[in-house]
Amino acid sequence: MRFDAKTLPEWLQHLEQLHPSAIDMGLARVAQVRDSMGLRPAFPVIIVGGTNGKGSTCAMLSAAYRAAGFKVGTYASPHLLHYNERVAINLVPASDEDIVAGLRAVETARGDTSLTYFEFGTLAAMHHFMAANVDVAVLEVGLGGRLDAVNAFEPDVAAVVSVDLDHQGFLGDTREAIGFEKAGIFRAGKPAFCADPRPPQSLLDHAAAIGADLQVIGRDFSYVNETTQWRWRGRHGQKPGLPFPALRGAFQLGNASLVIAILDALHDLVPVGIGDIKRGLLEVTLAGRYQVLPGRPSIVLDVAHNPHAAGALAQNLLNQGFFETTHAIFSGLADKDIAGVLALLHDKIDVWHVPALDVPRAESPEVIAGLIAASGARGRVHIYPDVAEAYAAARLAAGENDRIAAFGCFKVVADVLALKPR
Template sequence: MTTRTTLDDWLRWQEGLHISAIDMGLARVTRVREAMKLQPACPVIMVAGTNGKGSTCAMLSAIFRAAGYKVGTYTSPHILQYNERIAIDLKPASDARIIEAFEAIDAARGDTTLTYFEFGTLAAVHCFVAEKVDVIILEVGLGGRLDAVNIFEPDVSVVVSVDLDHQAILGDNREDIGFEKAGIYRAGKPAICVDPEPPQRLIDHAAEIGADLKLFRRDFGFTRMDNQWSFHSGDYHRHALPIPALRGAYQMSNACGALAALEAIKGKLPVGIGAVKQGLVEVEWPGRFQVLPGRPAVVLDVGHNPHAVKAMTAALKQLPYAETRYAVFSMLADKDMAGVIELARGEFDHWLAAGLDMPRGQSGEAIAQTLKQSGIDNVKAYDTVANAWSAALSQAGDNDRIVVFGSFHTVAEVLEARRHPV
């Protein structure tokens, strides 16, 4: 008899159920899915990418919701609450709904062990089926080919970007990583790639399996004017579109990928121009170059690899002038900190290096030492992100800017500190 009565009970139990936190492969999770007879009847959109996949899922979800469809969206990781991962009509699923899914998975799995992410993936789709959604949007967690999300059959697959991250698992070059992400493509189904320089192995894999590959700039694209833009795919156009509410010039290509997916699936889920415009204006995706209201200016960005931080620094250059620029910075130990620092070094006058007390975390002193070894002098170490954030607030004036970045955990701890100020 289970003693797991709360969502936290279930999540703690899942963390120790399988021998390792990450175990790439589909055999175990497929076995449980088949035991559950879990296969959505509605259209499924699958989205992978080094960066931008969450923003693309958010835009698709907002547009479909504006069009009147019931939408199930699975993303990861969460920032403050696990429930954020499983959204129904843009709202986090309830504890009760998620626990019901966990119970169904546990009853079906027998002696098969699952990772935390595999449990969550099955739970998300179970929730969406139970809620009878009209469309399911699934964000790939890591890679694509061997990610648990890939046990489901997409009607259209989108690879947003391909760059270096998780090299120990996916490979240390764009070609190998591109192949892993192309694993979500399916024979005879629309396969979209938004990366402006698609790896040849991605293109070759799509051709080998007979996927209907659509490439950014070759098959679809956009033209931006001052305060609007237009999308084109072959002879099809959507004109006078609003600039997406999500900040950063890179969001234009994410929006373009979302519209390419809409175009590919319009026979099953038609969407009018009004819903497209409404979704682009109303979309929200916390922690992704999120500019908070008030002074000093505060930017929250979960970017944790060079590709993401390059986009972040470009977006910072578009913001109004700041007299003094503060970075509240922390990264996990297995990330490319040197690459991130090199890209961001010119954007800040003061660095507040914060420790993360968790697996793969490192101390503020260790991060500060790495910054100093990179030639950055104006650095101070703090034991926690909350303390670094508090120090930044006490130092910054109204005309200054604080940027919190380096990890989902870094942003989450600042958001938590803002909810419960000392």
């Protein structure tokens, strides 16, 4: 008997219990259900992978397409507060009813095939985009690339934003191994992009072996920061006088440069003018990616959970200016390189507020406190039973000339956002 329910929470609970493991790499099962559902989109599909920067890149792409008047479907993960954030059309999250309709269609088609939570959601998202007749779809890879459910769909353009160490248990423990996995989204004869300034040789070799039309930042496209604006250069010329992206952070120009290269590659199918690009850059928003909330004390939210992202956050904190005291609300998962994150941020924090997290794989606050001490951090460390108490303590301790940085895994940022700061 097939599962059926009326509400999205019931469906999500069902998905969490459906498959024996949360992550089960491979395309055979999801491809089988894809074919049963007839999910062969006629619109252009863009797949975006990478260790960090995927969300920002997808958000800027979608903002530019929306500014140009196209109906753009965006699939991203994980969500911060509501599952609906994962599936959006013109950057508006899908309704519960639309998501349930997609999930029901997957359940009907899958037969005895078992799917993970992410695989189920990926198929349902494409079902929704096809039902809504979008003009273009932007799909964010969940994990890796080659064996990720998103890669069951044929991209017209594929891009790898960055390559660094994360999810080593699934992707390998070197940049070369991880680069090969991420390059698996490239296709023969199709535009492919890499915005990592040091692309792994494995990525370059795979693109060459399959005959992908690879463009690499610094070689085939680039940007020049001109202080009050910036300039993009690519195969077909340059675009001067560009505004800085509304997304904050030292690495966003590289992401924006990749976005323009992708828009340029698909110009014949979904043309986006320079005015639309500028508007998209100015209007883009994305919660939790070096998000600075207005007011005092300054509150910074960042989902930096691996050393590569921590390096970007460290630079962004330095660039933000002087604060008398910086408080951190920080916690993470046991299978992440917490010590690597702390090595890059230990000297940027004066007081650490470490909450326990009620999520699978969460590291204990006592272990994290020990890692903070071992990192050489100078700041005091306090432990709390949850994020709410950690946030309350940080707010109570922080003066108007101080800063609170909430970072680590998505759960930390999500819980702070749920408290509606300010």
